[in-house]
Amino acid sequence: MLDNSSFSFLQHHLHLSEVSSTNDVAKQLAEENLVKQGYVITADYQNTGRGQAGSGWESERGKNIICSLVLNSNIPIEFQLYLNISMCLAVYDFVKQYCSNADVQIKWPNDVYINDKKVAGILIENSVQGTVIKQSIVGIGVNINQTGFDSHKATSLSAITGLTYKLEECISGLLHHLEHRYHQLLAGAHADLWHQYHEFFYRKNKKTQFNADAVDFEGIPKGIDEAGRLVVLIKNEVKTFNVKEIAWV
Numbered sequence: 001m002l003d004n005s006s007f008s009f010l011q012h013h014l015h016l017s018e019v020s021s022t023n024d025v026a027k028q029l030a031e032e033n034l035v036k037q038g039y040v041i042t043a044d045y046q047n048t049g050r051g052q053a054g055s056g057w058e059s060e061r062g063k064n065i066i067c068s069l070v071l072n073s074n075i076p077i078e079f080q081l082y083l084n085i086s087m088c089l090a091v092y093d094f095v096k097q098y099c100s101n102a103d104v105q106i107k108w109p110n111d112v113y114i115n116d117k118k119v120a121g122i123l124i125e126n127s128v129q130g131t132v133i134k135q136s137i138v139g140i141g142v143n144i145n146q147t148g149f150d151s152h153k154a155t156s157l158s159a160i161t162g163l164t165y166k167l168e169e170c171i172s173g174l175l176h177h178l179e180h181r182y183h184q185l186l187a188g189a190h191a192d193l194w195h196q197y198h199e200f201f202y203r204k205n206k207k208t209q210f211n212a213d214a215v216d217f218e219g220i221p222k223g224i225d226e227a228g229r230l231v232v233l234i235k236n237e238v239k240t241f242n243v244k245e246i247a248w249v
């Protein structure tokens with residue numbers, strides 16, 4: 001494993017006005033050996049922002065956090081799930097700090113919700129060599145000051161609190177939380193990460209509508225299994241689903 005103790009996410013920050021996607025810029029710069037562990041790329045606007053499962057990511061110019069973080073964790077591939085968990089928890093910590101009275105939860109697999117609406121999404125793209133994750137580009141979008149959305153299921157810090165935030169301060173705050181959780185991951189605190197991810201798990205133990213194979217059904221989310229699949233109790237039977245097999249309705 002690398003000596004990961006000596007870097008800070010606050011040290012190397014490149015801010016750009018407009019990009020295709022900060023994840024694509026980070027990947028390209030990493031391929032050219034121009035960025036390494038702990039480098040952060042942010043932008044005012046992405047014209048081709050990308051989300052999970054081939055979806056897009058829309059974010060009003062200059063209103064929100066759009067950032068990508070370069071990590072060279074060298075962790076074994078079997079711990080990939082804990083990288084996801086640690087990054088989700090960092091974004092959770094950040095949002096909760098600003099909205100301490102609101103219901104902030106982590107929605108499987110990689111979203112953060114406030115009061116049943118999405119405030120943040122995470123897209124992690126890993127390069128694997130053999131059995132080790134050599135590099136990860138962790139792309140994070142957090143809605144901060146945007147208040148109008150096409151989707152009625154989207155929200156922002158500002159929409160919740162009625163306040164306007166300084167983006168640079170928000171970015172520093174987010175990086176601080178990311179650094180903390182990343183060090184927790186590297187220290188091997190898997191049990192703590194697992195426990196806390198489940199503590200803040202969206203709709204845990206609540207009756208919830210899902211869709212799988214074009215059929216809507218009711219189930220009770222219980223958490224995830226060691227492979228990162230969603231565990232749902234359906235008519236007293238425990239079933240597990242990977243990301244492509246089930247959708248929240």
Ligand code: BTN
Nearest residue numbers: 021049050051052121122139141
């Ligand atoms: C999702 O919820 O589907 C994940 C959204 C991830 C969006 C961020 S914004 C910064 C980075 N660049 C991208 O193109 N996507 C991620």
